[in-house]
Amino acid sequence: MLTNAVEIEDLTFCYQGTRQPALRAVNLTIPRGEVAMLIGPTGAGKSTLYMCLNGLIPHLIQGRVSGHVTIAGMDTSQHSIANLAQKVGTVFQNPEVQLFSLTVRDELAFGPENLALTKDDIFMRIDQAVRAIGLMDLLEREPAKLSGGQQQTVAIGAIWAMLPDVLIMDEPTSNLDPESSQRVLRLIRKLNLEHGKTILIAEHKIDEVACFADHVIVMNQGQIVLDGTPYEVFSQVDRLHDCGLVAPVATEIANRLQANGWTIDRLPLTVEEGIDVFSDLLGTARN
Amino acid sequence: MCSATCSAPPETSSGTNFLIETRDLWHVYDGGVNALQGANLQIQPGGFVAIVGSNGSGKTTLIKHFNGLLKPTSGSVLVNGMDTCRTRTSQLARVIGFVFQNPDHQIFASTVLEETIFGLKQMGVVSEEAQERTTRALQAVGLYEMRNRHPRQLSLGQRQRLATASVLALETQVLVLDEPTTGQDFVARRQIMSLAMDLNRQGRTILVVTHDMTLVAEYATRVIVMKAGQVLLDATPKEVFSRDDILRQTGLKVPPVVELGRGLGAIDRAATPLTLNELYEVIVSKLPPGKASSKSLRHKPLGTRGQ
Numbered sequence: 001m002l003t004n005a006v007e008i009e010d011l012t013f014c015y016q017g018t019r020q021p022a023l024r025a026v027n028l029t030i031p032r033g034e035v036a037m038l039i040g041p042t043g044a045g046k047s048t049l050y051m052c053l054n055g056l057i058p059h060l061i062q063g064r065v066s067g068h069v070t071i072a073g074m075d076t077s078q079h080s081i082a083n084l085a086q087k088v089g090t091v092f093q094n095p096e097v098q099l100f101s102l103t104v105r106d107e108l109a110f111g112p113e114n115l116a117l118t119k120d121d122i123f124m125r126i127d128q129a130v131r132a133i134g135l136m137d138l139l140e141r142e143p144a145k146l147s148g149g150q151q152q153t154v155a156i157g158a159i160w161a162m163l164p165d166v167l168i169m170d171e172p173t174s175n176l177d178p179e180s181s182q183r184v185l186r187l188i189r190k191l192n193l194e195h196g197k198t199i200l201i202a203e204h205k206i207d208e209v210a211c212f213a214d215h216v217i218v219m220n221q222g223q224i225v226l227d228g229t230p231y232e233v234f235s236q237v238d239r240l241h242d243c244g245l246v247a248p249v250a251t252e253i254a255n256r257l258q259a260n261g262w263t264i265d266r267l268p269l270t271v272e273e274g275i276d277v278f279s280d281l282l283g284t285a286r287n
Numbered sequence: 288m289c290s291a292t293c294s295a296p297p298e299t300s301s302g303t304n305f306l307i308e309t310r311d312l313w314h315v316y317d318g319g320v321n322a323l324q325g326a327n328l329q330i331q332p333g334g335f336v337a338i339v340g341s342n343g344s345g346k347t348t349l350i351k352h353f354n355g356l357l358k359p360t361s362g363s364v365l366v367n368g369m370d371t372c373r374t375r376t377s378q379l380a381r382v383i384g385f386v387f388q389n390p391d392h393q394i395f396a397s398t399v400l401e402e403t404i405f406g407l408k409q410m411g412v413v414s415e416e417a418q419e420r421t422t423r424a425l426q427a428v429g430l431y432e433m434r435n436r437h438p439r440q441l442s443l444g445q446r447q448r449l450a451t452a453s454v455l456a457l458e459t460q461v462l463v464l465d466e467p468t469t470g471q472d473f474v475a476r477r478q479i480m481s482l483a484m485d486l487n488r489q490g491r492t493i494l495v496v497t498h499d500m501t502l503v504a505e506y507a508t509r510v511i512v513m514k515a516g517q518v519l520l521d522a523t524p525k526e527v528f529s530r531d532d533i534l535r536q537t538g539l540k541v542p543p544v545v546e547l548g549r550g551l552g553a554i555d556r557a558a559t560p561l562t563l564n565e566l567y568e569v570i571v572s573k574l575p576p577g578k579a580s581s582k583s584l585r586h587k588p589l590g591t592r593g594q
Contacts, residue, residue, distance in 0.1 A: 040472075041472040041473070041474060041475075042442050042443075042444040042445075042471070042472045042474075042475060043442060093443075093470055094389065096389070145318075145320075147342040147343040148342040148343075149342050171470060174469050174470050175342075175388075175466070175469060175498075176342060176498065177340070177341040177342050177498045177538055177539070178498060178500065178538060178539055178540040179341060179538030179539075179540075180341070180342055180538070181498075204470070204471065204472055204473070204476075207501075207543040244472065244473060244474040245472070245473055246473050248543070249543040249544050249547060249563055249566075250543070250547055252563060253547075253563065253566060253567050253570065256567055257567075257570070257571070260571070262574070271543050271546045271547045271550065272550075274547045274550075275547060275550035275551060278547075278551055278570055279550075279551055279552065279553075281570075281574065282551065282552075282553045282570065282573055282574065283575070284551070284552045284553040
């Protein structure tokens, strides 16, 4: 049994025609079954990193590459994009760019069909995706006419039908209202818990996902600058600011209080923790 | 073209002081989806108005009526007193600048500069002024240095800013932004919003469709809450965030700053701060001077995996 879903060693990548590397000496390990969150400003190299994970780099996108990327035990430089597609699935930020079929059922069938599976196997994959994601009521609907939240769920389902070990999700909640966002995040956690999938999510909504992940990775200018538990990463408020990022609201306020001489032993991350810490400090009861 | 059912009586501009007004506005898409079901609203000039509501509540359908991209199935829409059914889209475009949610629905030129200048040329703005306005707009969104690049070479966030610049250059009285901060990092988000604030201070009316409640709390002077094709509430951010019933019905959440402020017994609910700076100041003002207390918090992350 492999213990790491993703292993990256000294990865450097330079797009053809550029001199600045998009990734510089990246080292990263994501254990199997973990939910990892990737944050970083625009241009930090997040998308380039995904393309290294699903094999688009080095197979399709030209450039200079050095180092090693191993996904579920497979060296990405030694396996085709098609093989890797069964190990790594990518859900795009905007589900509209990914969905094109006339029914949700066809959308779910598309990936397995392209793996040249038998008809029975294709039906089985659709059935698995429908049950895991909860798409029963949408099967005959046209993806283009679904709400944003439903489209995002269908996009996840279409990738699910490929049965990848690792799911990459690029800002899966960015087009969604707060309630649908919560629903998608709960779904992601459920898929992780019940099916042991390793999940890598990129997000800008720090407050919503601060404590959602097991592991937080911060990228800036092609490098990994912070890598640890949510607390280890978000308590480094000044480092985050240096990268043009912010910490969760409670952490920001506590950090500012600390800087002004107030004693706070442990920085809060969530609103709940913030309420505890600040109520203690104020010497009042919570609301 | 206006549908046959759109037969409101002729309107004169003297009849209303509102910049935008909708009266019992219905919109039914082909296939029978009732996206708007009697929406009534009035927007005064000079506001910073957020339009919120769950996915599918009719926000985008509503704003597409303001520049005539959609015409009412029934009811009416008045822009500066002009009935949009009787006004050419090109004329509405001089009042309402519209930045789409997905920049790729709008970008088509082969350089950043051409993209930005296109609308001005269509309006017949002569070359020197068009150049000046284009430069100003590109500088405002931080893309001037990239003016000769192909839009496809830009990141999604940069293309969103390009789409904004091409509308900014038109210098319309109203700027409609559909989800301007989606997919933007913290720095770009602040850049876009402070640009919108500057324009608002200069007297332009800003309409923002958004799911980002922190943005609503920090910038909006007015919030229009949509549900099932109707305007459920039109109020200040403070009022909206205090209406738990409305929030529950519409699947909206108060921003983390408001949630945190409310959880603190020391802060009066009616005076709940809306921004991080305000909340910080309120907490500091309530702290006993010079006495730094310390109690440790048992840290228990909410999202860790079950063992």
